[in-house]
Amino acid sequence: MARRYVSIKEVAARAGVSFQTASKVLNGGSVRVSAQTQARIIEAAKQLGYRPNTLARSLVRRTTSTLGLVAPDMTDVALAQVSVAAERAARRHGHAVLVGHLGTGGEDGAEIVRMLIERRVDGVIAAAPQLEENAEVAELLRRYVPAVSLHSVPGGGVPVVGSNHRDTGLLATRHLLSLGHRAIGTITGPFRRRVVRSRLHGYEDALREAGIEPEEDLVVEADWTPRRAAEATGLLLHRKPRVTAIFVHNDTMAIGVLSALAAAGRRVPADVAVVGCDDVPFAPYLVPALTTVHVPLAEAGEQAVELLLRRISGEPGHPGAGTGEPPTGEPRTGEPPTGEPGTGPSAGPGEARPGAAAGPGEARAGERVRLPVRLVIRASCGASPPARAITGPLATQPAPGSAPGSGTSPGGDPQTPRRGTAPRPQEERMHDPDRS
Numbered sequence: 001m002a003r004r005y006v007s008i009k010e011v012a013a014r015a016g017v018s019f020q021t022a023s024k025v026l027n028g029g030s031v032r033v034s035a036q037t038q039a040r041i042i043e044a045a046k047q048l049g050y051r052p053n054t055l056a057r058s059l060v061r062r063t064t065s066t067l068g069l070v071a072p073d074m075t076d077v078a079l080a081q082v083s084v085a086a087e088r089a090a091r092r093h094g095h096a097v098l099v100g101h102l103g104t105g106g107e108d109g110a111e112i113v114r115m116l117i118e119r120r121v122d123g124v125i126a127a128a129p130q131l132e133e134n135a136e137v138a139e140l141l142r143r144y145v146p147a148v149s150l151h152s153v154p155g156g157g158v159p160v161v162g163s164n165h166r167d168t169g170l171l172a173t174r175h176l177l178s179l180g181h182r183a184i185g186t187i188t189g190p191f192r193r194r195v196v197r198s199r200l201h202g203y204e205d206a207l208r209e210a211g212i213e214p215e216e217d218l219v220v221e222a223d224w225t226p227r228r229a230a231e232a233t234g235l236l237l238h239r240k241p242r243v244t245a246i247f248v249h250n251d252t253m254a255i256g257v258l259s260a261l262a263a264a265g266r267r268v269p270a271d272v273a274v275v276g277c278d279d280v281p282f283a284p285y286l287v288p289a290l291t292t293v294h295v296p297l298a299e300a301g302e303q304a305v306e307l308l309l310r311r312i313s314g315e316p317g318h319p320g321a322g323t324g325e326p327p328t329g330e331p332r333t334g335e336p337p338t339g340e341p342g343t344g345p346s347a348g349p350g351e352a353r354p355g356a357a358a359g360p361g362e363a364r365a366g367e368r369v370r371l372p373v374r375l376v377i378r379a380s381c382g383a384s385p386p387a388r389a390i391t392g393p394l395a396t397q398p399a400p401g402s403a404p405g406s407g408t409s410p411g412g413d414p415q416t417p418r419r420g421t422a423p424r425p426q427e428e429r430m431h432d433p434d435r436s
Contacts, residue, residue, distance in 0.1 A: 006050040014044035026052060067308065068116030068124040068145075069099045070109065070131065076224075077252055078278045078297055082127045082150060085301035093309055095122070106130030113140045123147060123308045126158075127301070132194055146311040148304045152194055159311070161304045161369040165195045168293040169202020171375045172247045172275040175291075177210045179383050181245035181273060185218040185236045187229050187257055188249045199249055199277065218243065222253055229256030230263075237264055244272055245381075251276040251283050254290055258380075269382030279376050288379035296371045303369055 012022035017037060024031035025041045033041075044050075067090050071083045087097045098121055100112035109131045116124055123146040131137045132151040141147035142157040149158050169186075176184050186203050189196040204214040217239040220232040229248065233256065236243060248254040254276040258268060266272045268288055276283060279294035377383055 006048045011045045015041045066096045066121045068121035072128045081297040082301040085298035089302040089305040110136040148308045165198035166202040169199040173203045173206035176245040183243045184245045185243045186247040187232045226256030229253035230260040233257045233260035248276045251278045251280045274380040291378045291381035
């Protein structure tokens with residue numbers, strides 16, 4: 001037999017008040033009753049085991065207290081951190097999260113966003129990079145509901161929370177160059193993805209800073225999985241047998257890279273140094289522990305929620321988006337609104353204009369909140385962390401006048417370990433400031 005929920009009518013009868021009075025007290029509506037009457041209603045609800053009806057409460061408050069989240073398959077370890085952090089942050093603010101997971105190719109993105117809008121979520125967080133070129137999804141986010149994205153949005157008009165991924169390529173490659181490496185390969189994700197192109201540009205920029213012209217044969221495309229990364233590593237070693245370092249575009253692929261190097265008889269880091277990207281929770285437990293660029297994925301999820309809630313509330317400088325009708329054409333009369341302030345200014349396709357990058361929680365429509373990345377040095381690169389933290393965009397470059405790989409830090413401090421030596425069990429975290 002199905003369990004029956006206690007109704008407000010039953011609570012009202014027990015408390016000796018009208019249904020309307022009990023409803024407004026229990027659902028947070030505006031009602032003038034004495035403190036004694038309010039206490040009697042709450043006590044009656046407690047005795048009967050009444051639990052609030054969220055749907056009824058949303059009609060009284062004209063908000064569903066629900067956020068929508070568009071996310072990729074949760075098997076993506078890195079992006080799962082975004083989803084988990086966003087849900088926890090929303091819950092701290094009294095909001096539930098309705099999640100729509102994309103199919104393998106992401107073709108159902110618009111369908112998921114429509115579903116969230118039709119269920120009257122108060123706002124939507126787009127956390128699926130597969131949608132970064134989807135103009136239909138972008139238009140839905142701009143027109144119908146306050147939204148925040150963790151990836152570029154075609155046509156702009158939606159705040160973006162994230163990091164400068166060119167900096168991840170710069171940090172990783174500069175660090176390897178500072179250790180004396182010159183034949184540095186890279187295993188990338190799919191070239192069609194913006195994050196891959198940005199990280200690749202950072203890798204190339206760092207090589208050119210060191211007077212090394214990037215070689216096409218040192219760049220091998222994979223698909224974010226260990227299996228494809230292992231295959232790509234085999235191809236890289238075939239093309240360039242003398243490669244001494246590899247920058248891997250995510251930590252999951254680094255598993256495949258380490259496996260392929262072991263199968264080829266290449267010792268890490270004595271023969272080949274490896275640097276990953278993302279700093280996922282398992283990175284310190286690989287063998288050897290993985291040096292990687294920390295991308296603040298969980299913080300991005302939290303910041304996206306904070307920013308979205310400000311947009312929903314219509315705080316000055318944070319206008320909500322969308323005054324149009326729902327995509328089904330249904331009128332809004334009598335329906336819980338999703339937040340309908342006017343649309344803010346539009347920027348370029350998800351990229352911050354010069355001077356437009358904002359601090360956390362300060363983005364206007366079309367602008368970007370930049371979160372800094374940092375290098376975490378562990379055993380796989382063959383360098384020990386210095387005794388003090390080094391900050392700044394040139395943190396991993398050799399000091400002027402020092403020989404490449406001479407063991408001198410950018411500040412001129414000696415570092416005794418060189419390539420192939422085991423690091424101390426501590427971590428150095430290098431902070432790379434935002435770039436416009």
